[in-house]
Amino acid sequence: MKIEDDPLLGIGQVAQRSGVKASALRFYESLGLIESVRGEGSHRRYHRSALRRIAFVVFAQRIGFTLEEIAEQLRKLPTRHVPTGRDWERMSRVWKERLDQRMAELQRLSSSLDQCIGCGCLSMRSCALYNAGDRCGQNGAGARRWLGDPMED
Template structure:
């Protein structure tokens, strides 16, 4: 007959250190039902080793951009008493790939916009894809519509010094 050894229980301080989180973050996730302690030993929380995988999953989900509520809904689909299998993790994270692909697409578009503007110096409010996408300012009439905020005037500087501040005029 094969004997199973008892699961190693970890105090919250060890869970926090191994997961790279603070003790208060582990408690926060427990309050939200994302992880659970097994019992209390001498009044202190202890966790099964599987909590480390759950915390790693939470961190990955947050990097994807999921909210705590979305993570909680996902975690509710997983077994609480053991670490999920790679297949279970894969099924759960599959829908997130579209979200990552969307973010990649947005960042690539931002890169293209920046590449068009680097070194341009045109200050064209009618064609600038960053400051005036789709020529939104055209409906307001000719000329510049937005300006950079003025630089702060150093204490004691006279009005004549700030009158020619180039950031006030485009």
């Protein structure tokens, strides 16, 4: 579909349908995540296809991606026509690797909240076994197990 054939919606309609406040939509627009068309009286109007971009922004943020990271991905979508399934697929190939990484991190976070994570605190009973004397700290800063270091004993 050509972009000019994509129906336009007012900011209130987009806010209502997307569940994102108008102020946040204006912020997204200032970051280049979505674009508006200025109509009569310079009111912002958005192509209906913006709803999909907004949904992507909301969910990508929800799983921890920064707005800069999201903008970088969205810049890969075409602007001269309404992004097709193929366009989204092309974009998501690059994105998928990062999603897999993020899912692995979330899995580690979820499965080890009550265990030693190799952060150097030595405050859990299991630290004496899994991070005696903070040996994990030899590998660098941070919670080494959440960063992907293997569990050793």
